[in-house]
Amino acid sequence: MNRESKIKEIYANPVGHDVISKLLLQTGKKKSLVTNPLVGNLKLKTVERFLKKKVGTDFFDAVLELLNSEKDVPVTEHGAISRAWWKEAVFYQIYPKSFADSNGDGIGDLRGIIGKLDYLKELGVDALWLSPIYESPMDDNGYDISNYEAINPDFGTMEDFDELLNEVHKRGMKLIMDLVINHTSDEHPWFKEALENPDSKYRNYYFFREGGENPPNNWLSFFGGSAWNHYENKNLWGLHLFSKKQMDLNWESSEMRDDIIAMINRWLDKGVDGFRMDVINYISKSEGLKDGNEFIGDLMGFPGVEKYFYGPHLHDYLKEIRARAFEPHGAFSVGETPGIGMEMAKLVTGEERKELDMIFSFDHLETPGHTKYEDYVYDLNFYRDYQIEWAQNYGTNHRSALFYNNHDNPRMLSKVNPVPEYNGAVAKLLCAMQMTLPGTPFVFQGDEMGLSNYDFKSIDDINDLEGKWMYRDLLKDHTEEEAFKIVVAGTRDHTRVLLPWNENAPFKQKENEQVREFYRKLIKFRKEEPEIIYGDFTVYRKDKDLFTYSRKLEGRECIVDCNLSTGKKKEYVPGDRYKKVFSSNSDNGYLGDYGVNIFVLK
Numbered sequence: 001m002n003r004e005s006k007i008k009e010i011y012a013n014p015v016g017h018d019v020i021s022k023l024l025l026q027t028g029k030k031k032s033l034v035t036n037p038l039v040g041n042l043k044l045k046t047v048e049r050f051l052k053k054k055v056g057t058d059f060f061d062a063v064l065e066l067l068n069s070e071k072d073v074p075v076t077e078h079g080a081i082s083r084a085w086w087k088e089a090v091f092y093q094i095y096p097k098s099f100a101d102s103n104g105d106g107i108g109d110l111r112g113i114i115g116k117l118d119y120l121k122e123l124g125v126d127a128l129w130l131s132p133i134y135e136s137p138m139d140d141n142g143y144d145i146s147n148y149e150a151i152n153p154d155f156g157t158m159e160d161f162d163e164l165l166n167e168v169h170k171r172g173m174k175l176i177m178d179l180v181i182n183h184t185s186d187e188h189p190w191f192k193e194a195l196e197n198p199d200s201k202y203r204n205y206y207f208f209r210e211g212g213e214n215p216p217n218n219w220l221s222f223f224g225g226s227a228w229n230h231y232e233n234k235n236l237w238g239l240h241l242f243s244k245k246q247m248d249l250n251w252e253s254s255e256m257r258d259d260i261i262a263m264i265n266r267w268l269d270k271g272v273d274g275f276r277m278d279v280i281n282y283i284s285k286s287e288g289l290k291d292g293n294e295f296i297g298d299l300m301g302f303p304g305v306e307k308y309f310y311g312p313h314l315h316d317y318l319k320e321i322r323a324r325a326f327e328p329h330g331a332f333s334v335g336e337t338p339g340i341g342m343e344m345a346k347l348v349t350g351e352e353r354k355e356l357d358m359i360f361s362f363d364h365l366e367t368p369g370h371t372k373y374e375d376y377v378y379d380l381n382f383y384r385d386y387q388i389e390w391a392q393n394y395g396t397n398h399r400s401a402l403f404y405n406n407h408d409n410p411r412m413l414s415k416v417n418p419v420p421e422y423n424g425a426v427a428k429l430l431c432a433m434q435m436t437l438p439g440t441p442f443v444f445q446g447d448e449m450g451l452s453n454y455d456f457k458s459i460d461d462i463n464d465l466e467g468k469w470m471y472r473d474l475l476k477d478h479t480e481e482e483a484f485k486i487v488v489a490g491t492r493d494h495t496r497v498l499l500p501w502n503e504n505a506p507f508k509q510k511e512n513e514q515v516r517e518f519y520r521k522l523i524k525f526r527k528e529e530p531e532i533i534y535g536d537f538t539v540y541r542k543d544k545d546l547f548t549y550s551r552k553l554e555g556r557e558c559i560v561d562c563n564l565s566t567g568k569k570k571e572y573v574p575g576d577r578y579k580k581v582f583s584s585n586s587d588n589g590y591l592g593d594y595g596v597n598i599f600v601l602k
């Protein structure tokens with residue numbers, strides 16, 4: 001790829017496709033802007049002539065460098081889907097701190113989880129993903145690990161963990177752990193030794209740069225300020241893409257890789273079934289740690305991202321971890337990969353490539369032109385189009401992760417419609433799609449209770465470092481009231497408050513019970529209908545606010561008919577050969593607000 005390449009050729013390149021898609025999403029522009037023949041046939045140098053005043057010519061250099069860094073071409077198959085337990089499973093994410101508290105100290109813990117295993121089994125959950133439970137100073141709630149092989153005492157002991165794993169397996173369920181190997185805590189012995197002792201081998205486990213008044217490059221941290229800590233008395237700078245206490249590991253060090261892989265193997269030897277891998281696409285930084293492009297930085301909010309979100313050795317490192325740890329144990333892997341779009345996702349999850357089994361892509365969490373710290377209404381028509389795009393183009397040799405929530409985002413329910421009287425209907429609609437679209441569902445704790453956003457009253461209620469940092473930053477040009485409003489719209493704390501298990505909790509209300517009952521039935525239904533897990537996907541209706549699709553496999557069919565908004569819509573009538581097996585908010589031939597019907601072939 002070079003300046004003579006046409007826009008359509010760039011869009012056909014996997015990295016080009018995903019970068020352009022991201023730009024469109026970020027700016028709220030339609031795909032047709034680049035797919036129309038007029039623009040598609042323009043050469044990059046022509047576009048550069050139009051845009052260079054605005055974006056600078058180095059923007060085009062940065063994009064070309066990225067495009068040319070990937071030599072491989074994704075393989076997209078449309079055949080039968082191979083079988084695997086993790087395609088059949090319904091996963092459930094537990095954020096330990098706020099799941100269930102067994103000893104009344106206000107902090108969720110491992111014994112609390114053990115106490116809820118029957119509940120989860122009864123719900124139909126097959127596999128648990130535990131957010132980090134390792135020893136940690138808890139600067140970022142456990143995503144800052146100071147000992148990979150010890151349990152945070154707030155959560156319990158290693159004996160509690162062993163019991164948990166055993167109890168999970170006894171119930172025929174699986175357990176995957178969070179693997180945070182892009183960085184460690186600055187309190188990890190490796191980092192402490194690295195900082196203290198210039199001759200230690202651990203110096204090379206991290207990114208240190210010597211001397212200078214200013215940080216070595218313009219990269220910003222995701223949690224505010226420069227991505228470099230200054231250790232003045234040591235005359236050193238240290239790299240951290242996340243908080244000041246989360247120091248990036250240098251994956252170019254083979255000794256570091258050996259240590260990390262040995263640690264992974266010890267957990268696998270214990271019997272854990274796999275891992276969710278934190279920001280795993282960031283582990284390879286581009287050579288020389290050069291400045292990020294300013295235009296890309298402005299657009300994405302974080303200068304430097306293009307230098308590490310799809311780094312030069314990413315595939316090598318993923319292959320190495322798989323070959324040396326996952327493969328021999330038959331372990332499952334799902335990567336958390338912010339910024340990776342569909343085509344690049346194929347290159348890390350293709351079955352033939354032996355890297356990851358699945359990834360979490362995040363492009364569906366906000367509608368085009370919106371960010372998570374915005375109070376806006378999420379239009380489910382976008383979610384429909386996004387799902388159709390992935391279902392039709394991701395290919396049967398890749399598997400989508402179906403999720404709406406995790407511990408880094410406000411609750412989807414509230415984004416779709418913040419009015420409480422709709423919560424139940426929206427929860428059921430989201431559940432119906434999650435359990436029947438192509439892919440593997442990841443339920444986040446509380447989804448099954450129909451939980452909406454938490455009613456935070458003041459900034460003192462905000463605990464997460466991201467929200468706190470944003471608030472301080474916003475005060476530069478906002479009033480306290482405005483700043484709080486913005487933070488509350490997106491704070492990660494909405495999904496980090498203790499689940500309401502107790503007597504007076506909203507969960508005890510009838511509607512929340514009904515949502516849980518709906519989840520239970522839909523999960524059961526999913527397991528009885530192989531066409532949902534391994535079948536084809538066909539769209540029957542995609543008119544405004546409507547989404548009707550079918551899943552088919554060897555003479556079986558299931559049809560899902562959804563009203564994506566409020567107001568009555570004529571329901572889809574599949575004919576006498578079908579019977580209605582589920583119905584939420586539908587009556588007399590009409591789907592009501594967020595109504596959904598599910599039919600199967602008799």
Ligand code: ISL
Pocket residue numbers: 140143144180222242278279336338372407408409466
């Ligand atoms: O939440 C985000 C921004 O608003 C994301 O950028 C998030 O930080 C990113 O998806 C990475 O998330 C993961 O790694 C972080 C940790 O804080 C998150 O909780 C974790 O899910 C650093 O370990």
Ligand code: CA
Pocket residue numbers: 101102103104105106107108109154
């Ligand atoms: Ca506790």
